[in-house]
Amino acid sequence: MPARPKRRALSPEARREAILAAALDEFTARGYEGARLDDVAKRAGVAKGTIYLYFADKETLFQDLVRSLVHPVLGMLEKTRDVDIPARMLVEGLLNTFVREIYGTRRKDIIRLILNEGSRFPAIAEFYYREVVARVIAIVRPIMARAAERGELPNDSLARFPQLIIAPMLVGIMWHALFDKFEPLDVPALVRAHIGILFGSAK
Amino acid sequence: MPARPKRRALSPEARREAILAAALDEFTARGYEGARLDDVAKRAGVAKGTIYLYFADKETLFQDLVRSLVHPVLGMLEKTRDVDIPARMLVEGLLNTFVREIYGTRRKDIIRLILNEGSRFPAIAEFYYREVVARVIAIVRPIMARAAERGELPNDSLARFPQLIIAPMLVGIMWHALFDKFEPLDVPALVRAHIGILFGSAK
DNA sequence: GATATATGACTGACCAGTCAGTCATAATAC
DNA sequence: GTATTATGACTGACTGGTCAGTCATATATC
Numbered sequence: 001m002p003a004r005p006k007r008r009a010l011s012p013e014a015r016r017e018a019i020l021a022a023a024l025d026e027f028t029a030r031g032y033e034g035a036r037l038d039d040v041a042k043r044a045g046v047a048k049g050t051i052y053l054y055f056a057d058k059e060t061l062f063q064d065l066v067r068s069l070v071h072p073v074l075g076m077l078e079k080t081r082d083v084d085i086p087a088r089m090l091v092e093g094l095l096n097t098f099v100r101e102i103y104g105t106r107r108k109d110i111i112r113l114i115l116n117e118g119s120r121f122p123a124i125a126e127f128y129y130r131e132v133v134a135r136v137i138a139i140v141r142p143i144m145a146r147a148a149e150r151g152e153l154p155n156d157s158l159a160r161f162p163q164l165i166i167a168p169m170l171v172g173i174m175w176h177a178l179f180d181k182f183e184p185l186d187v188p189a190l191v192r193a194h195i196g197i198l199f200g201s202a203k
Numbered sequence: 204m205p206a207r208p209k210r211r212a213l214s215p216e217a218r219r220e221a222i223l224a225a226a227l228d229e230f231t232a233r234g235y236e237g238a239r240l241d242d243v244a245k246r247a248g249v250a251k252g253t254i255y256l257y258f259a260d261k262e263t264l265f266q267d268l269v270r271s272l273v274h275p276v277l278g279m280l281e282k283t284r285d286v287d288i289p290a291r292m293l294v295e296g297l298l299n300t301f302v303r304e305i306y307g308t309r310r311k312d313i314i315r316l317i318l319n320e321g322s323r324f325p326a327i328a329e330f331y332y333r334e335v336v337a338r339v340i341a342i343v344r345p346i347m348a349r350a351a352e353r354g355e356l357p358n359d360s361l362a363r364f365p366q367l368i369i370a371p372m373l374v375g376i377m378w379h380a381l382f383d384k385f386e387p388l389d390v391p392a393l394v395r396a397h398i399g400i401l402f403g404s405a406k
Numbered sequence: 407g408a409t410a411t412a413t414g415a416c417t418g419a420c421c422a423g424t425c426a427g428t429c430a431t432a433a434t435a436c
Numbered sequence: 437g438t439a440t441t442a443t444g445a446c447t448g449a450c451t452g453g454t455c456a457g458t459c460a461t462a463t464a465t466c
Contacts, residue, residue, distance in 0.1 A: 012411090031323060033236035037456065047413040049458080058456065116319040118381045120234060125381045133382060155404055157396035163378065163388065164397055167370035170377070175366065178321045178328045179336060185366065193360035194367055198400065201358055215445090240422065250447040252424080261422065 016054050018044045023065050028109040032062055032117045059121075066124055069110045070132060076101065077135055087147030087158070088199045090140065091165055095191050098169050103187055108173045115170070137162050158198070168194045219257050221247045226268050231312040235265055235320045265320075269327055272313045273335060279304065280338055290350030290361070291402045293343065294368055298394050301372050306390055311376045318373070340365050361401070371397045 022043035026035040037058060041048040055061040076097060083090070102108050118125040144159035158164060172187040179185070225246035229238040240261060244251040258264040279300065286293070305311050321328040347362035361367060375390040382388070 031234070031236060031320075033234065034323065036454085041414095048456090049414070050412055052457070053411070115377055115381070117234075120237065126385065129382050129385045134386070137386075155399065157400055161371075161388075161393050161396050163374050163393065164371055164400065167374040168364075168367055170374055171366050171370040174318055174373070178318070179332050182329065182332050183337070183340075185364075190364045190366065193364050196358065197360055197367065218445095239420090244448095251422090252448070253446055255423070256445070 012054075015044075015046065015050070019046060019051055019054055019061075020065050020068055023061055024069070024106060024109065027062060027065065027113055028106075032058075032113075032120070037061075062117075063121070063124060063127075066110060066114060067127070069107055070128065073101070073107070074131060074135075077132070077139070080139055083143075084146075085143070087144055087152050088195070090143050091198065092195055094136075094140070094165070095169065095195065098166065099188055099191055103169065103172060103176075108176070111170070111173055112177055115174075136166075140165065153199075165198070215257075218247075218249065218253070222249060222254055222257055222264075223268050223271055226264055227272070227309060227312065230265060230268065230316060231309075235261075235316075235323070240264075262324075265324070266327060266330075269313060269317060270330070272310055273331065276304070276310070277334060277338075280335070280342070283342055286346075287349075288346070290347055290355050291398070293346050294401065295398055297339075297343070297368070298372065298398065301369065302391055302394055306372065306375060306379075311379070314373070314376055315380055318377075339369075343368065356402075368401070 019040065022040045023035070025043060026040045029035075037051055038048055040061075041051055044051075051061065055064060080090075080093070102111060114124060114128050118128065140162045141159055144153065144162065145156060147153045148156040148159055168190055169187075172185060172190055175185045176187070222243065225243045226238070228246060229243045232238075238261075240254055241251055243264075244254055247254075254264065258267060283293075283296070305314060317327060317331050321331065343365045344362055347356065347365065348359060350356045351359040351362055371393055372390075375388060375393055378388045379390070
């Protein structure tokens with residue numbers, strides 16, 4: 001039990017994590033431009049110069065932050081590839097995972113950060129599109145098309161517009177950030193209602 | 204045809220409009236923090252000091268900009284109040300208006316600005332919630348509830364979560380700003396597909 | 407004591423907001 | 437109608453403060 005952590009008590013990896021965690025807090029609270037590296041440093045318990053030992057500059061810090069939080073999700077995605085399951089099961093799995101692993105965690109803040117700052121960071125937008133959005137669509141689309149052929153779905157709308165599947169989740173994230181204090185939104189219930197509309201209410 | 208516009212060629216109102224138009228461009232392109240008033244002035248063909256003759260400060264300029272673009276929509280809303288029409292007709296009208304008057308105009312940039320900066324401008328978020336979001340919900344909810352009772356809708360999901368109605372539009376706006384260059388999205392078709400899912404495809 | 411790591415005072419660029427001065431136009435005088 | 441004076445909208449150089457990024461120095465580690 002180290003009574004008081006001496007300097008350099010943390011491993012380089014742990015220090016990097018501490019800086020990323022602090023950066024998440026600051027970027028989330030103030031946006032990219034508004035976040036100050038002095039505050040990130042203070043929050044991470046580190047001097048400002050130390051940040052520059054781990055990250056080239058503010059933009060790299062931001063991009064590495066996004067990547068570090070998006071990466072684990074890519075692993076989950078891999079598991080869902082090349083499966084042949086009923087459409088409803090896929091969508092329920094996808095949305096439940098989303099509620100649990102993204103809406104229920106700090107990752108929702110990353111989604112918001114990407115949506116908010118993405119147009120000013122083409123590299124981030126492209127990275128996210130290529131690594132996440134395109135992959136999810138590539139998984140979902142053929143399964144929805146098959147479901148439409150089989151008559152599990154009344155038509156091919158979801159195959160043509162897989163965006164319709166996650167749209168309510170994104171709105172849930174935005175609502176939570178902007179309007180929850182005026183009118184709280186029960187996002188898990190929202191998602192259940194959404195699934196009911198897409199596939200007909202379960203009995 | 205004035206060969207070269209003399210000083211004070213514009214009416215005060217026109218000058219105010221010019222500044223707001225320039226501000227829309229700059230805030231849209233760079234976000235609130237990123238926008239520089241020097242650039243707004245240059246774009247409006249005005250000296251920086253002039254901006255301060257019309258607006259108290261940067262924040263006021265931003266808020267007045269949002270209000271000036273949201274205001275006309277409030278008028279449209281009024282016309283939709285206290286009607287008793289079939290749910291499908293209301294939703295189609297609402298979404299078509301959205302596509303035409305918001306997605307098809309610069310107003311979509313205002314929506315994005317509100318979604319992006321709203322959490323850092325509680326005044327804006329509250330204004331937008333109270334003046335727009337809450338009103339739309341107040342109009343839509345009873346009509347959806349009635350439709351559910353009448354059997355026009357299979358259940359009361361849309362009455363409980365009117366957010367499900369506009370969610371695809373918001374995703375359309377975001378997609379357009381972030382991912383359209385990688386994979387274009389046909390938003391009017393998206394909306395038609397969405398209506399088909401909500402109410403069953405029209406024959 | 408040599409190397410690796412960390413610090414935080416410092417620098418320079420940047421930018422919101424200011425204000426003394428300008429000048430086109432309006433008002434008044436003749 | 438012309439000259440003189442007054443007005444205030446407009447200008448842009450300037451100021452004060454902020455903050456990303458640097459680097460000489462300090463501290464830990466072996």
